[in-house]
Amino acid sequence: MTKGLIFDIQRFSVNDGPGIRTTVFFKGCGLRCAWCHNPESIASYRQLSYDPTRCDGCRKCFDHVNGTGISMINNKAEVDMNIHDQSVDLVSVCPQGCFSVLGEEKSVDEIVSIILKDIDYYRESGGGVTFSGGEALNQWSFIEPLAKKLKEYHLHLTLDISGYDPGGLLPKTFDLIDLYLLDIKAAKDEIYQKYIRQTLDPKVMLELLRNKPVILRVPLIEDINDDSALFDMLANLVNEYDNIIETNLLSYHKLRKKQQFKLLNDREFFTVADFLKKEQWRNEIRIRQIRNVTMENELIFI
């Protein structure tokens, strides 16, 4: 693969591994988590996105498609994203810049040149580069030469994985990746079935990663996956695998984006936890005495 399909490169990324990092977000994911905070990362192709706040009702897009999948309501274009999911030609039609494309093909050199701009910051802070997604693992054949190039600069590399690896690609990454961020989504099959449409056993990945440092990342969604079974599972995993160096509890955020695009998951909006709920979660950790668990960057002392 000569180019990777990227949906964002985030500099000064502080939540995806140690130090100051640049995170490269790869597009395409096999899971359909209902709480996904990056739903534009799911499709593994370039997608059209529409920002209605910029529309001034000029009708040029409407005329361009002869009214198919676009209607003018209150002098603003309403676009059926299911129909126009891949109509990227609309980008050059709109003078207001309402349309853009999610996903950009980039070469190794292009990405490396962006990453290297912040090399001094990685060195000072003990940071580096994180490959995230989507599911970055799916584009490993592109990441591999990229990672090799970055290793020439002795950069610390982190791979963020969902735990879903039907292609069995994970072992191929061991020579180049220094740290893994592994998602823990739920403890019960019915939650997996209902919200993710796939059942996963984190132990499958953890067994493979025995010799690599791992940070567990656990999105907590009030009344959905925050049951005692989840905390029990965390306690067991952390107890069983010494290579789990840290566990990050990530409180669900209701991130509404003004861009519209075709959703591939059954997105739902859930309750955002208040501080009382967060304190309850902390207590779940404390009573189980799970080591090195953080929430909002603070260690939960046991």
Next chain:
Amino acid sequence: MIERTLKKNEQNVAVAPKEPLHKKDVEQLEIMVRYTDTHKRFSNSQRLEREIACLNVLFPAVFRPMYEGDLMVGRYDALPIGFGSVTSVGAPGHYCRFDQMAKMKSRMDEKYYVTIDELIGYWKQHDTREIFYKDNLLENVCGPFVDVHYPVIITARFSGMYLDYNKLLDHGIVGLINLIESKLTINPSSVVEYESMIEALKLLQKVVDHHIDEVETKLTTSMSKKRKQQLVNLLDALREIRSERPSTMLGAMQLSWLYSSMAGVVNYGRMDDYLGDYLVNDLTSGHLSEEEAIELILSQWRLIEVKRTNVNGRVIVGGRGRRNEKNADVFCKLAIEATKRAQMVEPQFTLRFYDGMDPEIFEKAMDSISTGITYPILYNDDVNIDAVMKMMHVDYNTACNYVPFGCGEFVLAGKGVGTPNVCINLLKSLTLLIHDGVDQWDYQYKLGPLKLKKMNEISTFEEFLDQYKQQLSYYIESGAHSHAQSYQVMNQQVGFIYTSILTDDCINRGKMVLDGGVFHLGGTNEMYGNINAADSLYAIKKLVFDDNVLTMPQLQDILAHDFDGHEDLRQKMIDLPKFGNDIEEVDNLAIWLHEFTCQHVADQAEKVGLDSWLVVVINNQVNTEWGRATASSPDGRIAGMYMSNANNPQSGADINGPTAMLNSLCKIRADINAGTVQNIKFSGRMFNQERVKIKALFKTYFKKGGPQLMVNIVNQADLIDAYHHPERHRDLIVRVGGFSARFVNLDKDVQKEIMERTCND
């Protein structure tokens, strides 16, 4: 033509209103009449005798009584007519504040009108700035400070003087008199200068006596035991400094404070350097506890704050070249603690730091910043000392005494002059050029006698840049001439006697500061609109010359109509790459503009007889005010909108995160000018949760050559709420440009400019 109305700037960089004067209008008027009569008795050839006589009218009369809780004395009111150095407290030299006189008149009985009108009439001819303006304004090119219709603004002021407080404290008043007397035989031709200095010091003694009387009287009233002890300590200190050199921190603070007040100086030097030894001595002898020392510093901070200079009130701590670094660091730490507790907008508390400094100081600084106070402002010695050596042509030890004053212009403490008496709006200049010299704000022609090519004759971007260079060269050269003239005018009128005594090398040379006395006669030129100009240049390059989207006449037309009917093109302009995102092609134009202006400004120094004349990119809020009268520009900015602050990206234009923003900033060379200001904004959550990473971010930026940083810790929602409901957020402090302010006191468009800056969250 579009009919435009300028939002009036009534405050003239006065964000926080001052307390009403202590004296009644009638009493003020009586003093001002005597001051004016005294002034009339002398000619310019007797300027030093005149200055002393006038100062004797003011002092000690203009000091107001101490407040309950003050641990030191020296609250001073600047009358509408009087003597000063800077525009924020009175005005430079002998001055009349005509705006304040008009207000006073409106408050007073009709029977005083004749007297007031006579005073105004006299000072229209004799106010230092009026004299300067009479011969130096250029129609439609150089306007008076701050008339935003002009591309160039000039003034006569004496801002940013830092006194040699060590000299004052090492000698004491009598010691200084003796020192000056000893020079009389060496420089007999300077007898008038020396006598004026001695008279000034005697007047200082009189002021100390006045305060001794005040405290003695106060002590006869009933009060708590604690208060009584405070006043007894103060009385002891005052009695001591009347003639001897001080032996305690209180005495040292008191002497330097009274001296600064009389000199009209509003930046207070490297305070840890001159107070550190006294503090440590007091702490070791048990004279003061740490807590008492902090209380004392807080009392000093209150006296600084009450002057409400808005853009001055600098206190410098830290840095290389302090006499006793260890003791100075002790003061430094307590002063950071006092600043954090005070939560006041002044002093503008400034930390100089360097690789190898006691790390605890930087930690304390970060703690203070995290409270949202914006202080300390951080200055990187490892970059700035070299720059000062190079640009002011001085050795390392001298350069170690660099200090930022006001909004951040560098000057040599106790050795130099660096007042910014010229300002140039680079964006307004560019909009004039685009429209063949005609300002689309007021439709006046503003290129003076300059002959430039018409825009429709220009075929390459290089040719365009060349025209811009010619235009800016003309403005810069006119400004340089005016700047030199401002010194001449001030020197003809006054000697700035107090400042001269504590400025090297006036005593040895027997000359007043602007008469050949000062070691380094420099000056600075404030640039505005730099980044909008650079972004606009990029837009012109791209749209007109590279991609042929527009012709120059089409661009003229679109801008002249404020994008009306061409909103799509405006959007295109806004969407083009902007400075602050670490994107080479646009950053390069900002670099080019900075380097060209810095070089051309520096080249003028010798031609107009200055030791240095340097660019400063230190904006207060004039970036917003000058933006109000700047026409639409090719970066997509509509007429009247604020311009970006100093070298910072246009608010909200930096979208690649703080590393990219700081990388762009680092590309702007710091070693060819005399100060720039850099803003960065974080949410409280981000700053506190990610403290370690943010420290690494700052450290890397400084290692990469960042000269300084001003950190705003705000909650974006608070800013928005304060914009709509000021009454709920009276205490919210923000860093604007080279000054901090209570957010709710700022004009709405200044608030908007700050709100829209990228907040790293």
